[in-house]
Amino acid sequence: MRYASKFQILALLMLPLMGCQSNLNNVSYQQIENTGITSMLLWLPQSSDVEAQQVTRQLIERTARLSQQIALQLDLNNISLFMVPDRTLNQGQFSKSTDYAIHYHYHPDKLDPQFSQQLAYQLYLALRQKFDPIDTALNQVVNQGLALHFVADVAQSKTPAQQQTLTEKQLQHQFALLQQHKPITVESKLLGYQLVKRHFEQYPGSNAGNTYTLNHQLFSRYLSVTEKPAKKTLQFVRTAKETAPQIYRNLDWANSPYKGLVFLEGWNRQKLIALTFDDGPFTYTEQILNTLQAHKVKASFFWMGNRLAQNKALVLRAKQAGHTLANHSWSHPHGMALLPDELWREQIDKTNQAFKQIIGHKPRFYRPPYGEITDQQVEDMGQQGMKIMIWSIDPRDWDTDKVDSKKIESVIIDNLHPETITLLHDGGNSPNTVNALPRVIEHYRQQGYQFVTLEQLLGISDRF
Ligand SMILES: [Zn+2]
DSSP: OTTHHHHHHHHHTTSOOOOOEEEETTEEEEEEEEOSSTTEEEEEESSOHHHHHHHHHHHHHHHHHHHHHHHHHOOOOSEEEEEEEOTTOSSOEEEEEETTEEEEEEOTTOOOTTHHHHHHHHHHHHHHHHHOOOOOHHHHHHHHHHHHHHHHHHHOOOOHHHHOOOOHHHHHHHHHHHHTTOOOOHHHHHHHHHHHHHHHHHSTTOOTTTSTTSOTHHHHGGGTOOSOOOOOSOOOBEESSOSSOBOSSOOOTTTOTTTTTEESSOSSOOSEEEEEEESOSSTTHHHHHHHHHHTTOOOEEEEOGGGTGGGHHHHHHHHHTTOEEEEOOSSOOOGGGSOHHHIIIIIIIHHHHHHHHHHSSOBOEEOOGGGOOOHHHHHHHHHTTOEEEOOSEEOOTTOTTTOOHHHHHHHHHHTOOTTEEEEEESSSSSTHHHHHHHHHHHHHHHTTOEEOOHHHHHTSOSBO
16 A cells, blocks of 8 residues: 555545645635645635635545546646635636646636546646746647646546547648647647657557656657557567577567566667666766767666765766666665565665755666566556666676677677667776777667667656
8 A cells, every 4th residue: 555645644634724824816825735636735715714614625525536646647846726716707717827836716606527637637737847848839739638648547538639539631730730830729639639649659658647758849750650660569688698589578569467667678660779877877987978978879877876976976967968867776686585665665766766866856767686576576666657677688798707898899789679778887897888889889870770768769758
């Protein structure tokens, strides 16, 4: 029962608790604590005590059903909801005064039955604006589409915009209007919904809860691509040791329970490669960052929690450069022996918190040390919203007795395949990895490959 504490808070709130006070348009508001949604404060006008209690009960009842899903998907930060009574209104209306304050104008005798869906929609938009404040027409359309998917997920009901499907022709037409900067009003929700739906179809594991921090530009190509990309049916690990690719788990396209949760490589067949570096930040991290910078390559780093604090400058530099930063446990244990709670608390969450201290957010991607993880642990991580990243090429660069930089190069080059995730180490004790990089980069670029972060490769946001 991971959410037990939230339900306990919710139970307490069945009695309205009066807290701080605030002023809005000369009306005094009192805070009714949070509604069960992470860090969301509810404010009611101070004068109407009896009404306030009634409305509060209804609100808590309605938001309670959504609160668990919302808490799981959106890491909210002190959002305030002001309830503004207005007897001239027939229907409730949301308005936003600042980034973190939403006003709900309503007739005090009747709450809109769609209130919770509308609230989820507004919260989503408010949160997405925080991560991606660019206000272009395309961004607004993508935001609306993501928010509609989010509401459909948490409320399990569809709005009229979600029930329709645009034909390919209609989609292109709407996009053409958008590109000419002609205002799209009613249709924009439908366009956004269809656009985001395509994105989710292409990237198993992505949804409105873990994609909301992605840059909106990643969605635009779905508007000009009509054919669906070819998908892989299995995922493999290729190493220097084995003669043929090894199946790590049954990551079958249609049947695996881990589809969208455990990744060895990208599921599509685009010419993309994600370089990943484990065990740092350490001795060779700086040289690797220099090499990546010189070659304009974006990569992903799986770092250990207990190495972060003393390497703050490196962590910030990697973040600044646009690399994906990810979790590789606190102290690199053999994790299969650990109790689920121990693994989460002392290794994974502790590392996520340490990252948050330095870079301001918690990573979503986790790579188990030695690739060791049980089925139960995979499921537990999924519950927490984490994604498990294994690899599809392993040149065993840590094995410095047997593997020199030439060998690293040849394993990565000989195993070229679309949407690879290549395992390397910046936390090792030899410069072989650094030395191998330029030749690997040159070769893949000659073959038409683009170097991407795991976020770009998988269409899933790398952070909470
Ligand atoms: Zn490791």
